[in-house]
C-alpha cells in the first residue's frame with residue numbers, strides 16, 4: 231500500500247500547489263454547516279418552546295449526526311420501561327439508530343408519511359417503532375445540500391389500540407397496565423397532524439438558517455479580511471525586522487569604520503600639528519613672515535581637523551556604549567566662564583556681542599566636568615558659527631531649583647543667539663549624528679553634524695534634557711536642564727548596537 235508520503239514524492243498535483251494548501255479555505259469557498267448558520271443556544275430555546283407547545287419530542291442533528299437540539303416530551307417513562315427488557319433494549323437501540331443515522335429514504339422500515347392531500351412533504355419519512363409509537367424525520371435542505379435532519383416523536387398514532395405483538399412478544403412479563411399508563415403520557419395524534427406541525431417547524435427553521443447564513447457570511451468575510459490584512463502586516467513586519475537587522479549591521483560597520491579611520495588619522499595629524507608648532511616657534515631655525523603665516527595656517531587647519539576627528543571618535547564611542555561618566559563636585563560658574571573664554575576669540579573675530587549671565591548664588595553640582603564643558607562648548611560654538619557678523623550670543627545659567635521635567639532639583643544652561651535659526655520641521659532631526667540643516671556641498675558653515683548628537687548623549691547620560699526653540703532668520707535658543715545630583719553613572723550612554731572590533735594600536 232502506498233502511503234500519502236509516497237504519492238507526494240511522485241509529484242502529485244497537491245505538491246504543485248503548496249500556496250493554495252497553506253491558505254485557509256475562505257468561508258465563501260467551503261460548505262457551511264448547520265451550526266455555522268444557527269446560533270445554537272437561541273435555536274435550542276426555540277426548539278424547547280416549540281416542543282412544549284406541541285407536547286412533542288424534537289431532535290435536530292447536523293449532517294455529521296451532531297445533536298443541535300434534543301427535547302424529550304412525555305416518552306421518558308415508557309421508553310425507559312421498554313428499555314429495561316433485553317430485547318426491548320436491542321430493538322430500541324436499532325430504532326434510534328435508524329431515525330438518527332439511517333437513510334433519508336423510504337427504505338429500511340421507513341415509509342412515506344400520511345400527509346394531507348396535495349401537501350408537499352419535502353423528503354419527509356415516517357419511521358415506525360416496534361412499540362407502536364412513531365417518528366417523523368425531515369431532511370434539512372439548504373441550497374441543494376442536506377445539512378441535517380429534524381426528528382419529531384415518538385408520538386402515539388391516533389389509531390393505536392392495544393400494544394402491538396412486536397412489543398409484547400419481545401418483552402415477556404411486561405406489565406401491560408403499567409405500560410399503558412406510561413403510554414398515556416405521550417402525545418397521541420393523527421400522523422397527518424404531526425406532518426403539518428413538522429412542516430411548520432421546517433419553515434421556521436428555513437427562515438432562521440437564511441438569516442443566520444447572512445449574518446455568518448458577513449461576519450466571517452469581515453473576520454477573514456481582518457486576518458488577511460493582519461497576515462500582510464505580519465509579513466511587512468518581518469521584512470522590516472530583517473531590514474532593521476541589516477541596518478544595524480551596516481550602522482555597526484559604519485561606526486567601526488569611522489573609529490578605525492579616525493584613529494588612524496589622528497596619529498599622523500598629531501605629528502603634523504606638533505611639527506608645525508615647532509616650526510612656527512622657530513625651534514628648528516628662523517622662518518620669514520610668509521613662511522610663519524603658512525605654517526600657522528597648517529596648524530589651524532590641523533586643529534580643526536583634529537577637533538572633527540575627536541568628534542567622530544566621541545560619537546563612535548557613544549554609539550558603542552563605551553562612554554563612562556565620572557561625577558565629581560563642579561562649580562558651574564567656573565566651568566561656564568572657562569567655556570565662554572575658549573569661544574571668545576571666534577566671537578570677537580565675527581564682531582559678536584557675547585554676554586554671560588550667572589546667578590547671584592554659586593551653583594554647585596555633581597557632574598562629569600569634561601563632558602559638561604564639551605556640551606557648553608558645542609552649543610556656544612554653534613551659536614557663534616550660525617550667527618552672522620554683528621549679532622549677539624547670550625549665555626545664561628539659572629539658580630538651582632526644582633525642575634518639574636526632571637522631577638528633581640536642577641539647574642539650566644541656556645545659549646541664545648540672534649543667528650540664522652532652524653526650520654521648525656528640522657528641530658527634531660538636528661540631534662541626530664551627521665545631520666545638518668544645510669548638507670549641500672556649497673554650505674556656508676563648517677562642521678560634520680556631530681556636535682548636537684554629542685550634546686544630547688552627554689546631557690541624557692547625566693539624567694538631563696536638552697530642548698531647542700528657534701525661528702528662521704531670528705535666532706535659536708538651546709536649553710539644557712541638568713539635575714544637581716545625577717543618577718548613578720551608567721556604564722553606557724547609548725545602548726550598544728553590538729561590540730565593534732577594537733581600534734588598532736597607535737602608531738607614531
Ligand code: ADP
Nearest residue numbers: 612613616651660666667677678679680681682
Ligand atoms: P555642526 O554644527 O557640526 O553642523 P551640530 O550637530 O552641532 O553639527 O548641529 C547640527 C545642525 O543643527 C547644524 O548643521 C545646523 O544646521 C543646526 N544648528 C545647530 N545649532 C544651531 C544654531 N545655534 N543656529 C542655527 N542652526 C543651528
